[in-house]
Amino acid sequence: xxxxxxxxxxxxxxxxxxxxxxxxxxxxxxxxxxxxxxxxxxxxxxxxxxxxxxxxxxxxxxxxxxxxxxxxxxxxxxxxxxxxxxxxxxxxxxxxxxxxxxxxxxxxxxxxxxxxxxxxxxxxxxxxxxxxxxxxxxxxxxxxxxxxxxxxxxxxxxxxxxxxxxxxxxxxxxxxxxxxxxxxxxxxxxxxxxxxxxxxxxxxxxxxxxxxxxxxxxxxxxxxxxxxxxxxxxxxxxxxxxxxxxxxxxxxxxxxxxxxxxxxxxxxxxxxxxxxxxxxxxxxxxxxxxxxxxxxxxxxxxxxxxxxxxxxxxxxxxxxxxxxxxxxxxxxxxxxxxxxxxxxxxxxxxxxxxxxxxxxxxxxxxxxxxxxxxxxxxxxxxxxxxxxxxxxxxxxxxxxxxxxxxx
Amino acid sequence: xxxxxxxxxxxxxxxxxxxxxxxxxxxxxxxxxxxxxxxxxxxxxxxxxxxxxxxxxxxxxxxxxxxxxxxxxxxxxxxxxxxxxxxxxxxxxxxxxxxxxxxxxxxxxxxxxxxxxxxxxxxxxxxxxxxxxxxxxxxxxxxxxxxxxxxxxxxxxxxxxxxxxxxxxxxxxxxxxxxxxxxxxxxxxxxxxxxxxxxxxxxxxxxxxxxxxxxxxxxxxxxxxxxxxxxxxxxxxxxxxxxxxxxxxxxxxxxxxxxxxxxxxxxxxxxxxxxxxxxxxxxxxxxxxxxxxxxxxxxxxxxxxxxxxxxxxxxxxxxxxxxxxxxxxxxxxxxxxxxxxxxxxxxxxxxxxxxxxxxxxxxxxxxxxxxxxxxxxxxxxxxxxxxxxxxxxxxxxxxxxxxxxxx
Numbered sequence: 001x002x003x004x005x006x007x008x009x010x011x012x013x014x015x016x017x018x019x020x021x022x023x024x025x026x027x028x029x030x031x032x033x034x035x036x037x038x039x040x041x042x043x044x045x046x047x048x049x050x051x052x053x054x055x056x057x058x059x060x061x062x063x064x065x066x067x068x069x070x071x072x073x074x075x076x077x078x079x080x081x082x083x084x085x086x087x088x089x090x091x092x093x094x095x096x097x098x099x100x101x102x103x104x105x106x107x108x109x110x111x112x113x114x115x116x117x118x119x120x121x122x123x124x125x126x127x128x129x130x131x132x133x134x135x136x137x138x139x140x141x142x143x144x145x146x147x148x149x150x151x152x153x154x155x156x157x158x159x160x161x162x163x164x165x166x167x168x169x170x171x172x173x174x175x176x177x178x179x180x181x182x183x184x185x186x187x188x189x190x191x192x193x194x195x196x197x198x199x200x201x202x203x204x205x206x207x208x209x210x211x212x213x214x215x216x217x218x219x220x221x222x223x224x225x226x227x228x229x230x231x232x233x234x235x236x237x238x239x240x241x242x243x244x245x246x247x248x249x250x251x252x253x254x255x256x257x258x259x260x261x262x263x264x265x266x267x268x269x270x271x272x273x274x275x276x277x278x279x280x281x282x283x284x285x286x287x288x289x290x291x292x293x294x295x296x297x298x299x300x301x302x303x304x305x306x307x308x309x310x311x312x313x314x315x316x317x318x319x320x321x322x323x324x325x326x327x328x329x330x331x332x333x334x335x336x337x338x339x340x341x342x343x344x345x346x347x348x349x350x351x352x353x354x355x356x357x358x359x360x361x362x363x364x365x366x367x368x369x370x371x372x373x374x375x376x377x378x379x380x381x382x383x384x385x386x387x388x389x390x391x392x393x394x395x396x397x398x399x400x401x402x403x404x405x406x407x
Numbered sequence: 408x409x410x411x412x413x414x415x416x417x418x419x420x421x422x423x424x425x426x427x428x429x430x431x432x433x434x435x436x437x438x439x440x441x442x443x444x445x446x447x448x449x450x451x452x453x454x455x456x457x458x459x460x461x462x463x464x465x466x467x468x469x470x471x472x473x474x475x476x477x478x479x480x481x482x483x484x485x486x487x488x489x490x491x492x493x494x495x496x497x498x499x500x501x502x503x504x505x506x507x508x509x510x511x512x513x514x515x516x517x518x519x520x521x522x523x524x525x526x527x528x529x530x531x532x533x534x535x536x537x538x539x540x541x542x543x544x545x546x547x548x549x550x551x552x553x554x555x556x557x558x559x560x561x562x563x564x565x566x567x568x569x570x571x572x573x574x575x576x577x578x579x580x581x582x583x584x585x586x587x588x589x590x591x592x593x594x595x596x597x598x599x600x601x602x603x604x605x606x607x608x609x610x611x612x613x614x615x616x617x618x619x620x621x622x623x624x625x626x627x628x629x630x631x632x633x634x635x636x637x638x639x640x641x642x643x644x645x646x647x648x649x650x651x652x653x654x655x656x657x658x659x660x661x662x663x664x665x666x667x668x669x670x671x672x673x674x675x676x677x678x679x680x681x682x683x684x685x686x687x688x689x690x691x692x693x694x695x696x697x698x699x700x701x702x703x704x705x706x707x708x709x710x711x712x713x714x715x716x717x718x719x720x721x722x723x724x725x726x727x728x729x730x731x732x733x734x735x736x737x738x739x740x741x742x743x744x745x746x747x748x749x750x751x752x753x754x755x756x757x758x759x760x761x762x763x764x765x766x767x768x769x770x771x772x773x774x775x776x777x778x779x780x781x782x783x784x785x786x787x788x789x790x791x792x793x794x795x796x797x798x799x800x801x802x803x804x805x806x807x808x809x810x811x812x813x814x
Contacts, residue, residue, distance in 0.1 A: 001614030002583040002674040003526040008685050011692075043478035053471040056700065060463040063455045063661075066797070071450040071659040105512055105662075105695070112693040116547065119410040136692045140523065176409040207408030252478040253699035254470075255512075267409040278415050285418075285543045286519040288512070291698045292660035293463065390473070 007142050010152070016132065016374030017041060023359070024368055037397040038368045039324070042185065042342065042386040044250040046316060048297075049309030052249060055300035059293055073292050075284045077103020077258070084299045085258055094230040096260060100276060102283055103298075105290045106257040107215045107244035112137035113286075114211055114240060114259065115177070117278040122176040125156040127168055129186055129375030129382070131213070134179040150377035159378055160187060166336060166345070167191050170202035177209050178202075180229075183216035186375045186384040187345040188337015190225050196232045203238035207268055210239040215257075218248040218314055220340040236262040240279075247342065247388075249301035249310050256290050256298050317342050320394045321387035327398030328385075331405060342387040345372070349407045357383055365400040414549050417559070423539065423781030424448060430766070431775055444804040445775045446731070449592065449749065449793040451657040453723060455704075456716035459656060462707035466700055480699050482691045484510020484665070491706045492665055501637040503667060507683060509690055510705075512697045513664040514622045514651035519544035520693075521618055521647060521666065522584070524685040529583040532563040534575055536593055536782030536789070538620070541586040557784035566785055567594060573743060573752070574598050577609035584616050585609075587636075590623035593782045593791040594752040595744015597632050603639045610645035614675055617646040622664075625655040625721055627747040643669040647686075654749065654795075656708035656717050663697050663705050724749050727801045728794035734805030735792075738812060749794040752779070756814045764790055772807040 020040055028036060048056070062068035076082065082098040089096050104110045112133055115122070124138045128151075135155065138144060144154035151157055156175050158168035166189035171178070180199060182191040203210050212229035220227050229239045244257035261276045300306045321338040328335050328346055338344035346369075348357040354371030361367050361383075372382030387394070427447055435443060455463070469475035483489070489505040496503050511517045519540055522529070531545045535558070542562065545551060551561035558564055563582050565575035573596035578585070587606060589598040610617050619636035627634050636646045651664035668683045707713045728745040735742050735753055745751035753776075755764040761778030768774050768790075779789030794801070 001581070002529060002616045004674065004677060004682065004685055005524055005526055008524065008688060011688065041479065045473065045476065045478065047473045047476040048470045050471075053467060056467040056470075057464060060460060060467065063463075064457075064460040066452065066454045069452065069454040069657075071452065071657075071795075072448065073660050105698070108695045109693055117412055117415065119412055120549070122409060133692060140689070140692065142527070174408070209409045250476075250478075253480050253696070255695060255698045267411065270411060275411065278411055281415060281418065282547070285540060285547065286516055288515040288662060289660070291512070291662045291701055293700055294698055388478075 005140065007140050010139050010144060010147060011136055012147055016370065020358075020368065020370065024362070027362055034366045036362070036366050036368055037389070037393045037400070039385045039389055039394070039397060040368045040370045042247070042388055044247065044252045044388050045390045046250055046313045048250055048254070049301070049306060049313065051300040051303060051306040051309055052297045055297045056293065059296050063293065070292050073289050073295070075287055075289045076280065077101070077290065078292070078295045081295045081298050084302045088302050089228060089230070092226075092228050092231050094228050096230070097263065100260055100262050102259045102261065102279060103290050103295065104257045104259060104287070105255040106246060107213060107242045108133055110242045110257060110259045111179070111211065111213055113282065114242070114279070115141050116282050117275065118177060118209070123154070123156060123174070125158055125171045125175040125178045127160050127179070127181065127184070128157040128377055129160060129372060129379035130179070131181055131185045132375065157376070160184075160189065161378060162336070165189060167195050170198055174206050175208055177211060179211050179213065181213040181215075183219055183341035184337070184343075185216065186343055186370070186372065186379065188339070188341035188343040190220060190340045192224075193226050193232060196226055196229060200229070200232050200235050200238055204234060208238070209265070209267060212239055212241045214241055215244045216247055216341055217243065218310065219318065219342050221318070222340050225340060230260070230262075236264040237266060240265065245298050245301055249298075249306070250313060251294070254294050254297070256294050316391070317387045320389060320391060323394050323398055324385050324387060327401055331402055331407060333407070338387065344385045344387065346383045346385060348381050348383050354380055354383060361401070361405065365397070365405045367397045367401060412547065414547050417546050417551060417554060418543055419554055423777065427765075427775065427777065431769070434769055441773045443769070443773050443775055444796070444800045444807070446792045446796055446801070446804060447775045447777045449654070449795055451654065451659045451795050452797045453657055453720045455657055455661070456708070456713060456720065458707040458710060458713040458716055459704045462704045463700065466703050470700065477699050480696050480702070482694055482696045483687065484508070484697060485699070485702045488702045488705050491709045495709050496635060496637070499633075499635050499638050501635050503637070504670065507667055507669050509666045509668065509686060510697050510702065511664045511666060511694070512662040513653060514620060514649045515540055517649045517664060517666045518586070518618065518620055520689065521649070521686070522548050523689050524682065525584060525616070530561070530563060530581070532565055532578045532582040532585045534567050534586070534588065534591070535564040535784055536567060536779060536786035537586070538588055538592045539782065564783070567591075567596065568785060569743075572596060574602050577605055581613050582615055584618060586618050586620065588620040588622075590626055590748035591744070591750075592623065593750055593777070593779065593786065595746070595748035595750040597627060597629075597747045599631075600633050600639060603633055603636060607636075607639050607642050607645055611641060615645070616672070616674060619646050619648045621648055622651045623654055623748055624650065625717065626725065626749050628725070629747050632747060637667070637669075643671040644673060647672065652705050652708055656705075656713070657720060658701070661701050661704070663701050723798070724794045727796060727798060730801050730805055731792050731794060734808055738809055738814060740814070745794065751792045751794065753790045753792060755788050755790050761787055761790060768808070768812065772804070772812045774804045774808060
């Protein structure tokens with residue numbers, strides 16, 4: 001008789017965002033006059049750029065004509081886009097081959113699915129606080145046992161605290177897979193070359209693989225900070241990088257991303273190219289490519305004109321970040337991140353816990369954020385605000401915090 | 408140290424289509440003058456229809472305006488599309504709830520990923536011949552051991568032969584998951600109500616789940632044949648249905664499909680709604696929704712005008728199928744399918760095996776098809792031709808077969 005995958009039962013119910021939605025709905029029902037400003041989810045608000053829109057219309061027109069219609073494409077993505085991504089990396093002095101680039105429908109599915117090519121017994125290390133997808137996909141894949149005291153047994157947690165400026169030390173034990181996210185969601189911390197080099201060295205010494213989520217790389221303005229793990233010497237032998245057009249070009253709903261699996265990446269029992277070919281096999285078997293309506297729009301976003309348009313969006317969001325940071329600091333709330341990353345990681349005032357501050361901020365200032373505790377045990381006592389809102393809303397939120405928040 | 412998922416090594420190398428591509432490339436290099444007609448892959452060739460194109464342009468315009476721009480959508484799909492799919496099923500007198508419909512990026516990923524919600528020890532039954540994705544995803548998921556004599560140990564194969572008109576008997580042992588595809592890829596066979604009822608009864612008696620792939624349902628013209636497993640009494644308690652806009656509306660490259668998981672579906676140890684909520688959890692954790700550029704195009708395809716346009720495309724492809732069938736029959740080749748399905752399943756003449764006939768057809772008639780052996784042991788001695796080509800190519804292929812094929 002059919003049985004369910006019991007690992008799902010280990011997942012902690014009430015995924016963060018549904019719980020936020022529930023509390024927000026309840027508040028709105030009780031306070032129909034209150035205008036809530038939502039700075040919780042990291043969702044883009046600026047429209048797609050001119051180059052992207054032009055490309056989308058052109059592709060749609062091509063799909064209307066039998067001479068230019070395209071059916072199934074390569075599961076790994078269109079050649080033009082793979083090449084454009086290779087060219088994009090040249091800006092960081094990173095040399096890739098087009099067949100090391102796997103176009104996908106976004107960083108979220110890739111960061112979960114990548115586990116498929118590794119042993120189900122792999123020991124996974126994650127940052128705490130952490131983007132929940134890495135953890136939940138490990139749980140579903142059977143890599144954990146119980147959940148105690150805010151953590152899954154079987155996972156290795158790398159503490160991110162005020163003391164280490166929210167970037168962790170390498171694990172003090174052997175692990176197989178290490179998820180790193182920089183610029184970080186949720187803390188907004190960005191790893192330096194030196195910090196990443198330590199992890200690449202750790203991977204070398206322990207024959208581990210680093211899964212590097214660079215989805216927010218475009219928000220780095222400090223030229224001394226690495227935008228790709230492959231800027232670090234030796235990284236090609238130990239790292240996979242996941243990235244996305246979601247935040248780079250406002251494609252959150254458009255769904256387009258990529259994963260780099262270098263030929264040079266070698267793990268126990270494999271030869272060069274073998275891990276790359278495993279991901280190729282996974283993608284060709286269980287995925288059928290990103291929509292061909294949107295792939296050339298990715299090329300447009302990476303073009304010289306497209307990059308200028310993207311930079312304008314990023315500047316807009318980063319000005320939002322500045323306004324939020326200053327506003328919080330003005331009322332005495334300590335903040336982190338929000339400089340080379342679109343997230344502001346705020347310390348909850350007066351010793352409130354994350355959910356208490358969530359309720360207080362909503363009740364008093366009518367602003368919805370994300371409780372840090374939703375990202376892991378060490379997120380407790382912190383709060384995430386997203387800079388992806390519309391400017392007038394950001395200003396309204398900050399004004400309301402200054403005027404109405406009682407701290 | 409990191410290790411690979413060893414199950415990948417069990418996969419038989421040379422997936423069918425790369426091997427076809429290799430042989431075709433070789434032939435083309437040696438015969439630069441020959442104009443090959445490709446009837447191998449089931450890829451659509453007609454452009455997207457007017458309603459769909461109009462919808463795509465309208466959505467792109469909305470994404471260019473901050474007032475109508477949409478970022479992240481629900482992972483389960485936009486409400487309008489879920490409702491349109493519910494309405495679509497009403498035509499078959501099937502009553503669904505919108506939250507039983509999960510919009511996806513296509514039938515291929517869903518048919519592989521659905522295994523995630525069931526026990527990794529599940530025994531899987533597949534038809535032979537079979538669409539390779541069901542098998543390969545079971546292998547990757549660790550449900551098989553070795554590969555002997557053309558079959559994976561651990562899978563249960565349900566024979567589809569000329570004797571049973573290519574629709575199998577129910578398994579003669581207990582299994583947990585049963586993949587059925589009707590109209591069938593590759594044989595073009597379509598199950599009757601009576602045949603499907605036997606499977607639903609089998610599922611009831613054995614507490615199994617049927618995963619029903621209805622991706623070619625739109626090609627059924629015989630009103631007595633079921634287009635959805637949910638037309639069968641009791642199916643909601645035992646079945647999941649996977650479907651797609653790929654062949655229905657020419658969306659092969661557009662990537663849009665859906666999966667129905669009914670609330671009533673109950674398996675060992677679950678209550679009603681629990682399996683549905685497991686798939687919801689899988690999709691919200693490991694998927695981020697189909698592209699929002701194309702979802703309303705799905706609504707357009709299911710509209711009354713859209714359905715008329717789709718029907719024209721289907722009629723066109725089915726006329727292709729008729730031309731192929733008649734052409735093959737004229738030269739004495741026995742065919743199956745191709746009446747309520749876009750695939751013609753041909754018996755190789757003169758006792759040739761599938762690959763011998765592949766080479767002969769390419770060398771003599773310059774037509775590329777798909778060797779039946781690529782779909783399983785019982786595909787040996789058969790050959791698949793796809794009706795999705797362009798009409799003049801179809802005619803050219805048939806004329807060349809009649810003139811040049813030496814049988």
